[in-house]
Amino acid sequence: MAGPPQYNQWAPPMQPDAAHDEVRTIFVLGFPPDVKERELQNLLRWWPGYEASQMNFKCDQPMGFALFSTAAMAMAARDALQNLVFDADTNSVLRAEMAKKNLFVKRGVTGDLNAGFDASKRMRTGGGDYSPAPYPAPYPPAYPAQPMAVSAPAWGPQTYAQPQAQYEQYVSYPAPQPSPVAPSGYAPVQNTKDNPPCNTLFIGNLGEAVNENELRALFSGQPGFRQMKVLRQGKNTVCFIEFVDVNSAMSVHANLQGAVLSTSDRGGMRIQFSKNPYGRKREGANTHHEPGLTMAPGVEGNGGAEHTVPPTAVVIGPEQQATV
DNA sequence: AGCACA
The missing domain is CATH 3.30.70.330 (RRM (RNA recognition motif) domain)
Structure with missing residues (x-):
């Protein structure tokens, strides 16, 4: 006006x-x-x-x-x-x-x-x-x-997820992330029975027609993205996304919760933390277990606080460093 | 309301 x-x-x-x-x-x-x-x-x-x-x-x-x-x-x-x-x-x-x-x-x-x-x-x-x-x-x-x-949108991301500025770190000029593909919208989604935060997301409630490209376009541009795997189960398709750390996964968990893709025909996608995160060994098989590598802070272990997130690097000039 | 792969 x-x-x-x-x-x-x-x-x-x-x-x-x-x-x-x-x-x-x-x-x-x-x-x-x-x-x-x-x-x-x-x-x-x-x-x-x-x-x-x-x-x-x-x-x-x-x-x-x-x-x-x-x-x-x-x-x-x-x-x-x-x-x-x-x-x-x-x-x-x-x-x-x-x-x-x-x-x-x-x-x-x-x-x-x-x-x-x-x-x-x-x-x-x-x-x-x-x-x-x-x-x-x-x-x-x-x-x-x-x-x-x-x-x-009335529905959408639930938290404020801002690329983390790495104040203590000097980084060369970052290539901008592959552009995240914006969802066409958000829809309410039930997400009871989630699992404890970890570095891997489980994506459910996808449309029958989803394809991997569509998912990859959306998720591969998200900060901290590492890899993904799509699993078809008849009419159901689910997807696993690994992130470099728990925080990255948590951001996407919140930011894209309920995101609607072009192929979504039953509401927005449901994003949960995976029961079996990447990087966590199946029962038994390892000697020096480090639960902290994949568990969120406060959930168990020391929780990735020591992990840095190179892909999200933000430029900081000398003058800013001095003032921050 | 569906959790694989190392």
Whole structure:
């Protein structure tokens, strides 16, 4: 709503480095009404290529915009945000798309006439920080790709699963994950009789027509994915997904619970922890058993707290390391 | 409401 605000007064002066005319801005919907601009920044600031972001509250629901260094990076971020449960309590599930236009990064708003075209560099990779607002209130937003067409599904992921920033670890620039394929939606699913958290998920309640490609497209892009196996049992197909650690499995367990695939014909998929996780030896056969390798923290053993998750690596520049 | 493979 709130029709076009004062866009004119910010008529975009040609940016010298605007060789970037490709759209490298994402548009995010689904935030709860009380979301703060800072939350968007903190959500994205570790993502490769993040340059700046902005939350627009002018419409009936908050709209987030984030600018990345390249279109590819923006798309990777878009896919990573897709269906993310931002707040389980308010059932806020994010929807991300490429924006129609790039976020316009205002410079020198504070009267710093000199800051000029370097403003974007100041903000690069979260140059914002926890200090007083790196840039003042609302900037003119790029027009949303779809002003408010998208709404969060009533059912979906149940927890907030955010790629874990690895603060203590230096990682080379990560290749963005294979883009997770967004489920077409979510449907309620009964999930009583689950098993204790472990590194392997059991996927049930799949449609009769599911195929492995479809499952692989969805799961192989999930952080921490290691391998999967599809098992057909007549009309029933089930699937096992191994993750590098319990936490990764738990995220997907929550995030994709009830996900509906194109082939789903009986509601959303049911995701449970497997009775027989990968990596756990069958009864007897081993000498130095290490239950902690596959058990969740608190369930048994020491629970994988010591495991790192290379595939989810997030870039951290030296300047951030210093401030974190 | 279905749990294989090491």
